[in-house]
Structures are given as structure tokens and as C-alpha cells.
Amino acid sequence: MGKTVDIIKEKRVVSQEVKDKIKSFNKIKKEILKCLEAGQKTIPQISAELNLPAETVTYNLMTLLKYNQIAVGEIDDMDEYYYYNLKQ
Amino acid sequence: MAYNYSNINDYDVLVIGGGIAGIEAALNLAYQGYKVILVEKDLSIGGKMIHLSKVFPTLDCAACITTPKVSETARHPNIKIYTYSEIKDIEKLGERYFTATLVQKPRYVTDACTGCQLCEEKCPVVVEDEYQWGLVGRKAAYIPFSIANPRIAAIDIENCTFCGLCEKVCAAGAIDFTQEEKRSTIVVKSIIIATGFNLFQSERLSYYGAGKFKNLLTSMQMERQLVPTRPYNNVLRPKDGKVPDRIAYVLCVGSRDKSLGNPICSQVCCMYSIKQAQLLMGALPMADVTIYYIDIRAFGKGFDEFYKQGVGMGVNFVKGKIANISEKENGDLILRYEDIDSGVLKEATHDLVVLSVGILTNPDFEKLFKTTPLLKDDYGYVRQVSELLSPSKTSIDGVFVAGTASGPMDIPDSILSAGAASTEASVYMKGGAS
Numbered sequence: 001m002g003k004t005v006d007i008i009k010e011k012r013v014v015s016q017e018v019k020d021k022i023k024s025f026n027k028i029k030k031e032i033l034k035c036l037e038a039g040q041k042t043i044p045q046i047s048a049e050l051n052l053p054a055e056t057v058t059y060n061l062m063t064l065l066k067y068n069q070i071a072v073g074e075i076d077d078m079d080e081y082y083y084y085n086l087k088q
Numbered sequence: 089m090a091y092n093y094s095n096i097n098d099y100d101v102l103v104i105g106g107g108i109a110g111i112e113a114a115l116n117l118a119y120q121g122y123k124v125i126l127v128e129k130d131l132s133i134g135g136k137m138i139h140l141s142k143v144f145p146t147l148d149c150a151a152c153i154t155t156p157k158v159s160e161t162a163r164h165p166n167i168k169i170y171t172y173s174e175i176k177d178i179e180k181l182g183e184r185y186f187t188a189t190l191v192q193k194p195r196y197v198t199d200a201c202t203g204c205q206l207c208e209e210k211c212p213v214v215v216e217d218e219y220q221w222g223l224v225g226r227k228a229a230y231i232p233f234s235i236a237n238p239r240i241a242a243i244d245i246e247n248c249t250f251c252g253l254c255e256k257v258c259a260a261g262a263i264d265f266t267q268e269e270k271r272s273t274i275v276v277k278s279i280i281i282a283t284g285f286n287l288f289q290s291e292r293l294s295y296y297g298a299g300k301f302k303n304l305l306t307s308m309q310m311e312r313q314l315v316p317t318r319p320y321n322n323v324l325r326p327k328d329g330k331v332p333d334r335i336a337y338v339l340c341v342g343s344r345d346k347s348l349g350n351p352i353c354s355q356v357c358c359m360y361s362i363k364q365a366q367l368l369m370g371a372l373p374m375a376d377v378t379i380y381y382i383d384i385r386a387f388g389k390g391f392d393e394f395y396k397q398g399v400g401m402g403v404n405f406v407k408g409k410i411a412n413i414s415e416k417e418n419g420d421l422i423l424r425y426e427d428i429d430s431g432v433l434k435e436a437t438h439d440l441v442v443l444s445v446g447i448l449t450n451p452d453f454e455k456l457f458k459t460t461p462l463l464k465d466d467y468g469y470v471r472q473v474s475e476l477l478s479p480s481k482t483s484i485d486g487v488f489v490a491g492t493a494s495g496p497m498d499i500p501d502s503i504l505s506a507g508a509a510s511t512e513a514s515v516y517m518k519g520g521a522s
């Protein structure tokens with residue numbers, strides 16, 4: 001099968017918004033994965049370390065969890081926050 | 089309009105909408121030997137029910153009930169399903185036929201797709217997953233959800249960068265960016281409108297802070313948090329991933345409010361909130377769950393017992409009207425409410441709040457007909473011209489209504505309504521009363 005993507009590429013342009021979305025996701029993804037290299041962390045810990053709003057960390061971390069790049073660890077001593085690890 | 093007369097015998101009935109009402113009506117007619125064309129605008133059939141956790145009052149798993157019915161519909165030799173498709177320009181053709189335009193939108197993936205999800209894994213674009221009500225992301229190449237039917241990927245062309253990775257990795261050669269919208273004319277003898285309902289958009293209520301406060305969910309978002317294919321690893325706060333332990337429900341959001349244009353009761357919100365509260369107490373045994381209500385409408389078989397079961401499990405019921413909601417720095421939410429019995433204004437803090445959003449009409453049916461419009465009732469639903477004697481009859485002979493397209497109702501009533509619509513359509517096609 002030939003590359004049909006070349007045909008559509010000639011007809012449509014990629015919006016700046018889409019380009020920005022990819023850039024932003026890739027940047028946050030890299031930062032979260034790097035942050036977890038040192039060991040498991042909770043969302044507030046990642047948020048504090050990366051200086052990112054906790055809701056941004058939740059959304060992106062859960063997306064990485066969905067796509068199997070993150071694993072869920074134990075819950076903390078207060079039964080409040082889960083720890084997250086890099087997927088082995 | 090030019091149409092192909094050879095199509096006349098292709099289908100007997102057009103069912104518009106593949107939710108539980110549409111698939112039930114389609115199956116009933118198919119088993120009677122009628123040829124059915126089922127047109128669904130979404131990428132999968134199953135409607136809202138396929139996304140629910142469990143169902144009240146039996147607490148049966150919604151997916152376990154829906155999936156076999158959906159598969160039966162997809163496999164039935166008398167049913168042809170078109171997903172990601174719409175109907176336009178319906179017109180009466182003589183006394184006993186209708187013509188309509190079928191519009192098939194391109195999903196850029198062919199039936200050769202095996203559902204392997206390799207394209208999804210490789211796609212670099214992440215956007216909000218509408219099937220998880222925005223709680224998590226999805227790719228631009230994606231299988232809509234795990235139990236989607238058909239389980240075929242789609243390309244979200246508006247968010248695609250045309251990097252070609254999906255096409256490169258697809259071993260089945262299923263990605264096809266040359267697909268274009270297809271239009272064809274169909275001819276049928278009868279039509280069933282099963283276009284379902286829309287959910288009230290809580291963002292309209294600025295005093296609740298919906299869309300602004302992250303720990304304010306809609307009931308549909310909570311349904312997703314309660315299913316095994318949930319967006320998170322447990323029921324968690326979107327703001328910071330905390331396990332909530334003081335959860336509140338606000339009932340009647342967007343229902344029974346003339347000023348919002350929806351004066352009627354949504355019929356299911358009380359019961360689905362009590363259902364979710366019970367499921368939450370199972371998922372989070374340490375959590376307190378409070379339901380703020382105006383009245384509890386537990387009118388169906390086993391509903392009052394279900395309510396009492398919630399009380400027995402420790403769900404806290406407060407007869408209170410919420411005036412406004414504000415957010416604390418830690419993401420907790422302060423509910424200011426009028427205690428209805430005492431008339432006193434009170435405040436309570438919760439760490440997660442669920443808005444039990446109401447059911448509204450889906451006005452799509454108004455655009456389906458070319459010359460003679462299908463009439464609506466005072467609340468914007470498809471008008472039932474003989475509500476008591478022939479509840480599925482509409483203002484156009486040969487056109488019937490099933491499920492929530494005619495008004496708010498739960499799943500059993502949607503199925504009953506689909507039974508009535510399919511029976512009336514069958515009688516009509518046999519030359520009986522319209």
C-alpha cells in the first residue's frame with residue numbers, strides 16, 4: 001500500500017494550535033518521565049518539582065498511564081496520594 | 089431529487105441513532121424479517137449506556153448488558169449499520185415511501201483494521217478524550233473506546249499532523265487518507281427516530297464554577313471514574329490526583345428550572361446519583377458521600393428501596409438548594425446552600441463535587457426533514473401526537489420515535505419505548521394504522 005498521507009498533506013495544512021499541542025505534550029511528557037527517573041513520586045511531588053500546576057500533571061500523567069509509560073505504585077501513608085513509577 | 093429505484097427493496101426501515109433505543113428497535117424489526125438500516129453519527133453504536141458504570145436499581149454492569157446487544161445488532165443479517173454517518177433531507181415519496189440522503193463521513197481507516205492499536209501507540213498527537221469526558225488524553229489515531237463497535241480505529245483529521253507514522257506501522261494497511269465523504273440516496277418505508285438526549289452543559293451556571301474548578305465533575309465524568317476502563321487508576325480528584333473522602337452530589341443541575349429553559353424533571357438524576365453514591369462507598373470505603381437534593385424522585389419499581397439502601401449504607405441526604413460554590417486554595421470546594429427545612433443558609437466543604445446534570449433534548453431531529461418538519465413538543469422533544477394511546481406516533485405518518493428522543497427516561501423505559509416504536513412501524517408497513 002502506498003503512502004496515502006502524502007496525498008492529504010497536499011490538501012490540508014496543520015494548524016498552529018495542533019503544532020502547539022504536540023509541543024506542549026512532548027515537553028511535559030519528557031519532564032514527567034525525567035522526574036520519575038529518580039524514583040516513584042506522587043502528583044503533588046511532581047507538580048512541586050516541575051513547577052507545573054497539579055491538574056496539568058494529573059492530566060498528562062494519566063495519559064502516560066493510559067499509554068503504558070507509567071505504572072501505579074503504593075498509596076502514601078495518609079491514604080491520600082498514589083505513587084507513580086516509570087514502567088519497567 | 090435523483091434516486092436509484094433499485095434501492096427501493098434494499099431496506100424497509102431507517103433507524104436514526106444507535107443508542108439502546110435504536111438498537112432495540114432495529115433488532116425487533118430485524119427479527120420480524122424487515123431489512124433495517126441503522127445510522128449512527130458517532131464512531132460506535134451503544135449510545136450513552138455503553139459508557140455507564142452500573143445501572144440502577146439492580147447494579148448490573150452496564151457494559152455487560154450493552155455489549156451482547158450491540159454485537160447481536162452488528163451481526164444480524166437483516167441490519168446494515170453505518171457509523172460516523174448522518175441522515176439529511178428526508179422526504180415523503182408517494183404515500184408509503186421516504187427518500188433520504190445518507191452521508192458517510194471519512195474515518196480514514198478501512199474495515200481491514202484489526203484493532204491492534206499500533207497506530208494509536210505511535211501517533212504523537214494528544215488531545216482531550218471525549219469518551220472519557222476530557223479527564224485524560226487520547227491520540228489523533230485512536231480506537232474510540234475499548235468496547236467500541238465496530239472496533240475500528242479513526243483518524244481525528246482536525247488534530248492530525250500528517251506525520252504518516254500510523255500508516256507506516258499499520259500492518260493491515262488499513263489507514264487510508266484518500267477517503268472522502270460519501271453521499272447516497274436511500275429509500276425506506278418507515279423511519280424510527282432514536283437520536284437520544286443531550287446532557288445539560290453545566291458551564292452555563294457560572295455560580296457553580298463548572299469548567300473553572302477542577303474538582304467539580306459532571307455525573308458522566310463520575311460514571312467514567314467508576315468503570316473498569318476508567319481514566320485514572322482509581323476514583324481521584326482531577327486537580328491533584330488525591331483520593332477524595334468528602335464527596336458531594338448536587339441534584340437537579342439544569343433540570344426543573346424555567347429560567348434555564350428546562351422546567352421538567354430529568355427522571356434519572358436522583359437515581360443515578362444514588363447509584364454512584366453506593367458505588368463510591370464500595371470503591372472508597374472511608375469516604376463520606378452527601379447528596380444535596382430538592383426532592384428525591386424514586387418513582388419506579390424498586391427505586392424507593394434503592395434509595396433506602398443508600399441511606400442504610402450511610403449516604404448522607406441533605407434537603408438543600410445550592411446557591412453557589414467557591415474553591416479553596418487546596419482545591420476543596422465550599423458549598424453554600426439553603427437548608428430547605430429550616431430556611432437557614434449554611435456552608436459545607438467537600439473535596440470533590442459532582443453535578444448531577446440533567447437531560448435535554450437533542451434537537452438534531454429538527455434538521456433531518458427537507459420539506460415537512462417533524463414537530464416538537466413544548467420541551468423541544470419529538471412530539472408524540474398520541475402520547476397516551478400510541479406513544480411512538482409522531483406528526484408524520486410512518487415516522488416513529490423511540491427512547492429519550494421523546495423525553496427523559498431511563499434504560500428500561502427506553503427499551504419499552506423502542507418496543508412500541510418497532511411494533512407500530514411493523515403495523516404501519518403491513519398497511520395498518522400509521
Ligand SMILES: Cc1cc2nc3c(=O)[nH]c(=O)nc-3n(C[C@H](O)[C@H](O)[C@H](O)COP(=O)(O)OP(=O)(O)OC[C@H]3O[C@@H](n4cnc5c(N)ncnc54)[C@H](O)[C@@H]3O)c2cc1C
Pocket residue numbers: 104105106107108109110127128129130133134135136137140142143144145173174175282283284285286287307308311356360363450452453490491492493497498499500502
Ligand atoms: C450520568 C448518567 C447515568 C445514567 N445511569 C442510568 C442508570 O443507571 N440506569 C438507567 O436506567 N438509566 C441511566 N441513565 C439514562 C440512560 O443513559 C438513558 O435512559 C439511555 O441512554 C437512553 O438511550 P437512548 O438510546 O434513548 O439515547 P442515547 O443513549 O442518547 O443514544 C442516542 C444515540 O443516537 C445517536 N445520534 C444522535 N443524533 C444523531 C443523528 N442526528 N444521527 C445519527 N445518530 C444520532 C447518538 O450518537 C447516540 O448513539 C443515565 C444517564 C446519565 C446521563
Ligand code: SF4
Pocket residue numbers: 197200201202203204205206207208240241254257258259260261262263
Ligand atoms: S488502523 Fe492499523 S494500526 Fe491502527 S488499529 Fe487498525 S490495524 Fe492497528
Ligand code: SF4
Pocket residue numbers: 005207210211212213228229243244247248249250251252253254255
Ligand atoms: S498521521 Fe496523524 S493520525 Fe497518523 S500518526 Fe501522524 S498525527 Fe497521528
